[in-house]
Amino acid sequence: MEELSTNSYDTTQYIVIKLGVEQYGIDIQNIDNIVRMQHITRVPKVADYVKGVINLRGEVIPVLSLRLKMGFEEDEFTKDSRIIILKLEQHGTLGVIVDEVKEVVTLENSAVEKFTYDSKEERNGNLIGVGKSNGQLISLLDMSIVVAEKEKE
Amino acid sequence: MDVSQYLEIFLDETKEHLQNLNTQILELEKDSENMDTINEIFRAAHSLKGMAGTMGYKRMQNLTHDMENVFSEVRNGTIKVKANLIDILFQCLDALEEYTGNIQETADEGDNDNAALIDRLNAVLKGSETGGGEETPGQAASQSKETAPKKEAASEIALTEEQKHVLREAQKMGKNAYSFDVKVQDSCILKAARAFLVFKSIEEIGEIIVSRPSAQDIEDERFDTEFSLIVVSDSTIDVVTKVIERVSEIEKVYSRVVGETEVEDITGGTAVESAAGTPAENAAANAAVTQSAPAAAAQRGKTPDKKQGGGKPVVNRTVRVDIEKLDVLMNLVSELIIAKNSLVSVSTQENAQNNAFDEQIEYLESVTTNLHESVMKVRMVPIESVVNKFPRMIRDLSKKLDKKMELYMTGEETELDRTVVDEIGDPLMHLLRNSADHGLESAEVRKERGKPEAGSIFLDAYQDGNNVVIEVRDDGNGIDVEGVKNKAIGRGTITPEQAVNMSDKEIIDLLFLPSFSTSEQVTDVSGRGVGLDVVKSKIEALSGEVEVKSKLGEGSTWIIRLPLTLAIIQALMVIVGGEKYAISLGSIQTIEDVKPADIKYVQAKEVIHLRGTVIPLIRLSQVLDAPSNKSPEDDMTVVIVKKGDRLAGLVVDELMGQQEIVIKSLGKYINKCRIISGATILGDGEVALIVDANAVI
Numbered sequence: 001m002e003e004l005s006t007n008s009y010d011t012t013q014y015i016v017i018k019l020g021v022e023q024y025g026i027d028i029q030n031i032d033n034i035v036r037m038q039h040i041t042r043v044p045k046v047a048d049y050v051k052g053v054i055n056l057r058g059e060v061i062p063v064l065s066l067r068l069k070m071g072f073e074e075d076e077f078t079k080d081s082r083i084i085i086l087k088l089e090q091h092g093t094l095g096v097i098v099d100e101v102k103e104v105v106t107l108e109n110s111a112v113e114k115f116t117y118d119s120k121e122e123r124n125g126n127l128i129g130v131g132k133s134n135g136q137l138i139s140l141l142d143m144s145i146v147v148a149e150k151e152k153e
Numbered sequence: 154m155d156v157s158q159y160l161e162i163f164l165d166e167t168k169e170h171l172q173n174l175n176t177q178i179l180e181l182e183k184d185s186e187n188m189d190t191i192n193e194i195f196r197a198a199h200s201l202k203g204m205a206g207t208m209g210y211k212r213m214q215n216l217t218h219d220m221e222n223v224f225s226e227v228r229n230g231t232i233k234v235k236a237n238l239i240d241i242l243f244q245c246l247d248a249l250e251e252y253t254g255n256i257q258e259t260a261d262e263g264d265n266d267n268a269a270l271i272d273r274l275n276a277v278l279k280g281s282e283t284g285g286g287e288e289t290p291g292q293a294a295s296q297s298k299e300t301a302p303k304k305e306a307a308s309e310i311a312l313t314e315e316q317k318h319v320l321r322e323a324q325k326m327g328k329n330a331y332s333f334d335v336k337v338q339d340s341c342i343l344k345a346a347r348a349f350l351v352f353k354s355i356e357e358i359g360e361i362i363v364s365r366p367s368a369q370d371i372e373d374e375r376f377d378t379e380f381s382l383i384v385v386s387d388s389t390i391d392v393v394t395k396v397i398e399r400v401s402e403i404e405k406v407y408s409r410v411v412g413e414t415e416v417e418d419i420t421g422g423t424a425v426e427s428a429a430g431t432p433a434e435n436a437a438a439n440a441a442v443t444q445s446a447p448a449a450a451a452q453r454g455k456t457p458d459k460k461q462g463g464g465k466p467v468v469n470r471t472v473r474v475d476i477e478k479l480d481v482l483m484n485l486v487s488e489l490i491i492a493k494n495s496l497v498s499v500s501t502q503e504n505a506q507n508n509a510f511d512e513q514i515e516y517l518e519s520v521t522t523n524l525h526e527s528v529m530k531v532r533m534v535p536i537e538s539v540v541n542k543f544p545r546m547i548r549d550l551s552k553k554l555d556k557k558m559e560l561y562m563t564g565e566e567t568e569l570d571r572t573v574v575d576e577i578g579d580p581l582m583h584l585l586r587n588s589a590d591h592g593l594e595s596a597e598v599r600k601e602r603g604k605p606e607a608g609s610i611f612l613d614a615y616q617d618g619n620n621v622v623i624e625v626r627d628d629g630n631g632i633d634v635e636g637v638k639n640k641a642i643g644r645g646t647i648t649p650e651q652a653v654n655m656s657d658k659e660i661i662d663l664l665f666l667p668s669f670s671t672s673e674q675v676t677d678v679s680g681r682g683v684g685l686d687v688v689k690s691k692i693e694a695l696s697g698e699v700e701v702k703s704k705l706g707e708g709s710t711w712i713i714r715l716p717l718t719l720a721i722i723q724a725l726m727v728i729v730g731g732e733k734y735a736i737s738l739g740s741i742q743t744i745e746d747v748k749p750a751d752i753k754y755v756q757a758k759e760v761i762h763l764r765g766t767v768i769p770l771i772r773l774s775q776v777l778d779a780p781s782n783k784s785p786e787d788d789m790t791v792v793i794v795k796k797g798d799r800l801a802g803l804v805v806d807e808l809m810g811q812q813e814i815v816i817k818s819l820g821k822y823i824n825k826c827r828i829i830s831g832a833t834i835l836g837d838g839e840v841a842l843i844v845d846a847n848a849v850i
Contacts, residue, residue, distance in 0.1 A: 039839055041732070041832070041839065041840040041841065041842060042732065042779075043819065043823055043826055043829060043842060044776075044777040044778045044779065044826065044828070044829065044842075045778070045826050045827075045828065045829075046823055046826055050822070050823060052840075053819060053820070053823070053832055053840050053842075054840060055834045055838050055839065055840045058487075058488050058491055058834060059817070060817040060818070060819060060820065060832040060834065060840055061820060062819065062820045062822040062823045064822075091821060091822055092820055092821040092822065093820065094820065094822050147822075
């Protein structure tokens with residue numbers, strides 16, 4: 001996935017979302033759709049961050065709480081809450097709940113400070129890097145790492 | 154010609170023909186005089202040869218060619234069908250299957266010439282009285298017109314006495330009799346139409362006495378690219394030939410004059426070179442007349458396409474469709490049903506003020522239901538395609554194991570979803586082998602026990618509600634429960650203490666554990682202990698189940714129960730803790746109202762007593778972590794579900810009603826939840842989960 005943000009284009013578009021007070025960016029290429037909060041059908045006997053499933057145009061899509069998955073406290077659904085539908089190679093289609101979708105930003109790849117991970121070090125960091133836009137810092141999420149079911153029992 | 158694009162069709166059709174041959178040869182073994190069977194075999198072998206030739210599989214073509222020669226002699230009655238011939242034929246089929254297998258894997262037939270088999274076939278041919286593939290004219294003439302048509306016999310037309318008479322009369326009146334072999338171009342699409350034009354133009358100047366194939370067959374396009382005619386006419390042979398050649402897409406016309414003396418012995422004579430034919434081609438035609446095998450093969454090599462359609466009896470008109478396309482269609486139907494369901498729920502919410510709207514909704518409902526049924530039916534295939542290979546297998550096993558046995562099958566026409574049928578073959582084969590090897594006793598033992606010497610294995614398939622049941626039954630020894638128990642203890646699978654407490658059924662179920670075989674010695678057939686656990690896991694993967702019933706000394710029955718369809722089911726919608734769940738109607742026995750006072754306890758577990766059966770209660774609200782909002786004093790709604798022999802009562806809060814639901818997967822991300830087998834989308838767009846009653850029990 002990280003290749004996507006360093007591809008031949010010099011810029012990458014990110015959707016800026018809010019979780020609590022923090023701002024995160026998700027590469028627009030991973031995003032299929034953004035939908036309003038809707039009824040989520042709970043699925044029993046699954047990890048707590050799996051909120052359930054929704055009906056997205058006739059398909060049943062699992063929905064995760066990005067807050068719980070990233071170690072924040074439980075979501076509070078407001079009128080700003082959105083479900084971002086991701087299409088990821090390893091995980092198929094799934095939705096993540098975010099507090100708010102703010103804007104789309106176009107970042108020059110040079111304006112992104114990439115985190116380099118030691119090859120020995122297990123890649124458990126959720127971030128690709130940090131981007132600067134309008135004087136604000138946006139942490140750029142690597143969604144395939146974020147939703148991966150590791151370290152959770 | 155690049156044939157790779159036809160490979161799939163070739164494989165499909167080859168398999169069909171091989172299966173057909175297997176079945177027919179078995180039939181032949183039972184009734185060696187049946188002309189229909191022999192004809193059918195001949196046709197299948199012939200088509201196979203043509204197809205292999207077209208695709209350039211020479212070895213396969215050679216083998217089938219020699220087989221065809223043998224069948225041809227059998228058909229003419231010059232070779233009698235004997236046991237050893239049947240054996241050779243079966244070996245040929247095996248060899249052909251091997252070729253097919255090779256082709257499927259590598260697109261190459263492999264380099265096994267099977268020379269030994271071909272030699273044996275030829276030996277059979279030589280052993281016959283008249284020898285060789287030579288057709289004696291007398292024979293051809295003596296046979297009736299219907300059986301006489303032979304593809305190789307280019308200009309032989311057998312005449313009935315009446316036709317001969319007409320011919321003689323015509324010749325007496327000074328008319329000329331001609332024989333024509335007309336060849337239509339390979340690329341010709343409307344062969345029948347061309348033939349019709351030929352007929353029509355000849356009839357303007359003469360009279361067609363007889364044609365081969367018959368006029369009816371030609372009209373129905375049941376010929377390859379050639380047909381033969383005997384014509385009487387006042388005109389000269391050149392004129393008639395020209396008339397025929399004037400019809401477009403006619404490649405060649407071989408013509409000759411039928412002399413007066415020839416009428417008696419119509420097959421003699423030499424071909425007169427026609428205006429169209431080059432000498433070389435005519436030579437080939439002549440060679441074909443005398444029917445020497447290599448020349449016939451050479452000619453076939455030149456016109457490889459012509460065998461495809463020929464000789465086959467008219468069967469149901471079918472179209473081959475890629476299963477993926479059907480899946481797409483099925484998905485679309487599912488979408489449509491969901492859309493329909495949401496319309497229904499909208500219409501009920503709108504307080505039913507608009508009658509016309511409701512009517513249309515009802516109409517739409519019946520259309521979608523019918524559409525769904527039709528699409529399902531398209532996906533359904535009879536299990537025939539799978540079970541047809543079993544008689545042959547049992548026959549081989551019978552020889553190999555030196556036990557006499559018969560396989561009786563019923564319900565081959567029972568239909569199942571294509572995906573299920575594809576998977577069911579192996580498990581069934583395991584069970585049949587099991588019955589043949591372990592189940593049936595040796596002839597001596599059977600005699601002692603007063604059973605008929607030949608063992609019987611039954612394969613019965615039938616539909617039972619939303620399920621299809623396939624039973625494999627034998628009248629053999631049955632399962633020796635004590636033997637299984639001792640073996641299990643010996644292997645350390647269970648402890649002796651455990652064994653004491655186990656019911657017979659539980660012990661029999663041990664047989665389904667991986668690598669558990671009771672056979673004393675490992676045989677070629679079975680006994681390696683890789684059978685029954687595979688059977689079980691395969692069937693369960695198809696959301697089916699297996700059970701065994703057995704009586705020592707009397708035989709055992711293996712019962713496989715499979716769902717009819719996998720995609721759309723009738724379900725009971727229930728509410729548990731405010732959430733909606735679907736339970737497949739197929740597993741539901743009854744629905745009961747139970748008073749809390751009626752709950753009894755067995756080993757600290759809740760049970761109810763219902764019409765003489767003790768049924769354990771399962772509170773779905775606990776299983777699903779959905780706290781019930783009903784007070785414990787209220788009457789409970791209990792859905793009684795069945796898994797095999799076992800019953801269980803699922804306690805739900807409320808019933809919503811029955812609904813046709815489309816099963817959707819929960820997606821890759823959620824796959825650990827065993828009690829939920831999938832989800833469905835309700836009319837209002839809400840997602841409801843499907844409770845897998847089997848997993849709950």
